[in-house]
Amino acid sequence: MRIKAIELAWFRGAADTVTLDLESKSMVVYGENGSGKSSFVDAVEYVLKGGKIGHLAHESSGKHQEKGIVNTHTPEGEKTELQIKFRDGSELKIEIKRNGTSTSSGTGSVAMNTWDYRRTVLRQDEVADFIRGTKGEKYSALLPLLGLHHMEVVAENLRQLAKSVDQQSKLKEAQFTIEAVEAKRKATFGTSSDEQVLKKIQELHKKYFVDKATTPEPLSCCRELEAELEARLARSSADQRKHVALQTIAELDVKGHVGAVRSASVKLAGNLEPLITEKLEVLQPAGIFAEKLGEEKEINCPACGRSIPVEAFQAHIKSEKERLQEIIDDLDTRKTAIGMLCDTLKTLKSSLGKADVKSWRDNLAQGVLTDSFVYLDALNAEALRTACTEDVLKNIENKLLPLIDAAVQEAKTAPPDAQQLSTDKKTIEVGKAVIGAKDLAASAARAETLIAFLGSLEHGVREEIRVRSQKVIDEISADIQDMWSILHPDEAIENVRLYVPADAAKAIDIQLKFYGVEQDSPRLTLSDGNRNSLGLCIFLAMAKREAEKDRPLFLDDVVISFDRNHRGMIVELLEKKFGGRQVVVLTHDREWYTELRQQLKGANWTFKALMPWENPKIGIRWSARTSTFDDARAQLKERPDSAGNDARKIMDVELSLVAERLRIWLPYLRADKNDRRTAHDFLERLHADGKKFFQKRAGKDYVVHEDAIVAFENADRLLVSWANRASHSFDVVRPEANKLIEACERALELFKCSSCGKGVWFADAEGSEWVQCQCGEIRWRY
Amino acid sequence: MSKDDDWIDARVGEARKVHPLVTDGVETRMKGMLKGQFSERQIPPMEMAQSAQTLLADMATSDLTKGEISHED
Numbered sequence: 001m002r003i004k005a006i007e008l009a010w011f012r013g014a015a016d017t018v019t020l021d022l023e024s025k026s027m028v029v030y031g032e033n034g035s036g037k038s039s040f041v042d043a044v045e046y047v048l049k050g051g052k053i054g055h056l057a058h059e060s061s062g063k064h065q066e067k068g069i070v071n072t073h074t075p076e077g078e079k080t081e082l083q084i085k086f087r088d089g090s091e092l093k094i095e096i097k098r099n100g101t102s103t104s105s106g107t108g109s110v111a112m113n114t115w116d117y118r119r120t121v122l123r124q125d126e127v128a129d130f131i132r133g134t135k136g137e138k139y140s141a142l143l144p145l146l147g148l149h150h151m152e153v154v155a156e157n158l159r160q161l162a163k164s165v166d167q168q169s170k171l172k173e174a175q176f177t178i179e180a181v182e183a184k185r186k187a188t189f190g191t192s193s194d195e196q197v198l199k200k201i202q203e204l205h206k207k208y209f210v211d212k213a214t215t216p217e218p219l220s221c222c223r224e225l226e227a228e229l230e231a232r233l234a235r236s237s238a239d240q241r242k243h244v245a246l247q248t249i250a251e252l253d254v255k256g257h258v259g260a261v262r263s264a265s266v267k268l269a270g271n272l273e274p275l276i277t278e279k280l281e282v283l284q285p286a287g288i289f290a291e292k293l294g295e296e297k298e299i300n301c302p303a304c305g306r307s308i309p310v311e312a313f314q315a316h317i318k319s320e321k322e323r324l325q326e327i328i329d330d331l332d333t334r335k336t337a338i339g340m341l342c343d344t345l346k347t348l349k350s351s352l353g354k355a356d357v358k359s360w361r362d363n364l365a366q367g368v369l370t371d372s373f374v375y376l377d378a379l380n381a382e383a384l385r386t387a388c389t390e391d392v393l394k395n396i397e398n399k400l401l402p403l404i405d406a407a408v409q410e411a412k413t414a415p416p417d418a419q420q421l422s423t424d425k426k427t428i429e430v431g432k433a434v435i436g437a438k439d440l441a442a443s444a445a446r447a448e449t450l451i452a453f454l455g456s457l458e459h460g461v462r463e464e465i466r467v468r469s470q471k472v473i474d475e476i477s478a479d480i481q482d483m484w485s486i487l488h489p490d491e492a493i494e495n496v497r498l499y500v501p502a503d504a505a506k507a508i509d510i511q512l513k514f515y516g517v518e519q520d521s522p523r524l525t526l527s528d529g530n531r532n533s534l535g536l537c538i539f540l541a542m543a544k545r546e547a548e549k550d551r552p553l554f555l556d557d558v559v560i561s562f563d564r565n566h567r568g569m570i571v572e573l574l575e576k577k578f579g580g581r582q583v584v585v586l587t588h589d590r591e592w593y594t595e596l597r598q599q600l601k602g603a604n605w606t607f608k609a610l611m612p613w614e615n616p617k618i619g620i621r622w623s624a625r626t627s628t629f630d631d632a633r634a635q636l637k638e639r640p641d642s643a644g645n646d647a648r649k650i651m652d653v654e655l656s657l658v659a660e661r662l663r664i665w666l667p668y669l670r671a672d673k674n675d676r677r678t679a680h681d682f683l684e685r686l687h688a689d690g691k692k693f694f695q696k697r698a699g700k701d702y703v704v705h706e707d708a709i710v711a712f713e714n715a716d717r718l719l720v721s722w723a724n725r726a727s728h729s730f731d732v733v734r735p736e737a738n739k740l741i742e743a744c745e746r747a748l749e750l751f752k753c754s755s756c757g758k759g760v761w762f763a764d765a766e767g768s769e770w771v772q773c774q775c776g777e778i779r780w781r782y
Numbered sequence: 783m784s785k786d787d788d789w790i791d792a793r794v795g796e797a798r799k800v801h802p803l804v805t806d807g808v809e810t811r812m813k814g815m816l817k818g819q820f821s822e823r824q825i826p827p828m829e830m831a832q833s834a835q836t837l838l839a840d841m842a843t844s845d846l847t848k849g850e851i852s853h854e855d
Contacts (some may be wrong), residue, residue, distance in 0.1 A: 153820070153824060157830075158820070449841070450838065457793060744849055
């Protein structure tokens with residue numbers, strides 16, 4: 001879908017509505033730097049990127065772009081708008097509020113929904129950035145253009161999903177619990193098999209339920225036994241209950257859990273400290289390092305300075321990642337160990353709070369263990385999860401282990417019945433945990449399987465991306481070579497192509513043959529201009545893939561670093577490869593603009609020039625010139641009449657603007673004669689007024705700008721002579737036209753300051769009747 | 783979004799062969815997710831956590847006695 005027109009109002013550099021009137025054709029737009037030509041490209045980017053403009057992101061971190069999008073001097077009541085009109089009559093209109101929010105209307109948005117920014121707009125800085133980028137950055141830039149971005153999204157989502165499964169399944173905690181149950185099982189059942197453990201529980205069931213003919217399934221068996229033992233305990237003597245409770249306390253492995261936390265902390269510190277020290281050393285030169293990684297075979301190690309192969313460095317990075325993963329595992333282990341300690345301390349606290357052990361506790365609390373009970377009562381076990389220091393661990397050992405020891409000693413004096421009850425109770429508890437752990441182990445195994453499956457799937461998706469990338473890249477590479485040979489005929493740089501490195505994920509690079517020698521990177525051999533030329537070929541090859549969709553292509557100042565010869569070749573490239581497309585070329589290079597006007601002929605191309613941008617209130621303006629003086633010169637050889645006439649037309653338009661700016665009042669003429677004044681009318685008046693009002697600085701004073709007066713007089717004389725040229729022969733016309741062009745250009749130039757480059761009307765000088773250039777070198781009195 | 787989704791079926795099938803303990807429910811759900819929102823946008827953590835829980839529930843019927851293939855590719 002071709003664009004018919006782009007209208008801007010108070011958007012970027014635009015003030016009142018200004019229209020890029022493409023009429024669905026291709027166009028070359030000339031404008032000096034800062035004239036506002038890129039504002040039209042910004043409008044297209046704004047639409048394609050959903051309200052973002054990339055080059056504004058530097059200054060505002062991607063946020064608050066409205067500060068750059070809305071003209072800073074938008075008057076109250078005026079709207080910031082952009083409107084894109086399409087060949088089929090549809091339109092897209094966007095109104096942007098000062099806070100950056102926008103509303104859009106029109107059916108034209110449907111047409112642009114499927115356009116890709118990178119295949120629609122190409123700016124000079126983006127070309128340079130692409131070639132300078134690393135393999136990974138090239139991959140990121142090209143992936144959307146290859147049409148594979150959605151696959152990269154799939155791969156990344158899969159990676160995140162695997163992490164999420166790991167977290168949601170609480171795999172680490174489950175593994176820790178399984179290990180703990182295994183340890184208890186070994187202590188209680190020795191090396192007994194699962195069958196033997198179950199048999200032991202069944203035997204206990206028969207012992208406590210003599211009259212029952214059947215034994216339920218294992219877990220129910222444990223539950224029935226637990227209830228029965230609790231009932232028997234309730235019926236037993238106070239002394240027996242005290243001993244069973246103390247037995248439970250005696251078996252709490254506080255010492256073991258403290259040791260586990262300490263051991264995990266030591267392991268963590270052992271891994272963490274040297275790693276952080278090394279990371280700090282590596283991080284400092286990381287910028288230089290990363291820069292070299294994409295292009296060099298070897299790099300200098302930032303730590304020791306030795307040259308090492310890139311592959312070795314990459315292997316090192318891999319091992320570092322594994323070390324970091326190990327630390328994450330250590331952190332998880334420590335966290336779980338602390339959790340187990342917390343739970344044990346909570347059990348200790350609740351067990352010692354039971355009425356069954358109150359008398360025993362009261363006795364000890366008045367003796368040597370007073371401090372221990374005070375400490376236990378004040379202890380917030382839950383708080384340890386976030387603050388479990390070595391001091392806390394020492395306090396637990398010093399204050400609480402004596403309590404456990406006391407319980408162990410007292411439990412030894414228990415009557416046989418109580419001891420048996422306690423032993424059976426523990427056997428049942430551990431048996432129940434063993435049965436439960438089997439389910440937990442099965443859940444953990446399922447989670448591990450799922451994580452491994454997702455890992456395989458991500459690997460498969462990345463392989464799919466690699467295969468597809470290579471296929472598309474092979475096709476594009478043929479176009480790149482074709483375009484390169486147009487831009488660089490007879491140059492010994494050939495076989496330019498993109499490739500997907502086999503040994504690196506998420507990477508794309510450029511290969512070429514330089515004087516018969518294969519090169520892995522354009523950086524190694526190509527000049528700056530050639531690199532940019534290569535970048536242009538790559539993006540044009542991408543854009544060419546959408547040829548059948550007839551979408552426009554905007555090239556914004558893409559030939560800055562091209563020399564004259566190669567700039568000329570661009571014309572051939574555009575005509576050969578994009579002859580059927582709508583192409584909008586924007587340039588600040590007047591010489592190239594003139595060349596393009598001469599070379600891009602035919603009904604499909606139009607040409608427009610912008611006036612220099614002066615201030616935000618005036619905004620972007622199209623030049624009314626029919627052509628530039630260079631255009632006029634270009635016609636001297638073949639059509640000197642047209643050359644002279646063009647110079648006259650330029651003067652007609654430009655001098656009317658000058659007269660308006662300098663408030664030159666001309667006598668009123670009847671009807672439309674006012675609009676038909678010629679350059680001679682203006683020059684006559686400027687010449688007369690200039691003697692009094694046009695001044696240039698001479699030391700501390702101002703004197704009449706004699707050069708300008710002479711130039712005005714000369715230009716006026718030649719213009720009058722040109723108007724009467726009918727009697728001149730063809731041979732005389734050419735030199736006369738040439739003299740006229742020179743004189744006219746000179747006369748207009750003198751309104752601009754040779755020092756600051758600004759027009760004499762640029763700023764108000766002292767006193768309301770004076771205007772001057774920026775530096776005050778020249779001035780005019782109204 | 784591309785409607786060329788056959789590759790997803792193929793890649794999920796390949797991964798399933800390596801991990802036969804993965805259930806039909808997981809395979810079916812993964813295909814649906816990959817053809818849908820997983821290829822359209824980066825999934826936020828909360829949604830990702832819900833998907834993870836759903837998949838873990840789908841794995842509940844996995845027959846752990848089938849055994850896994852110990853190597854990939």
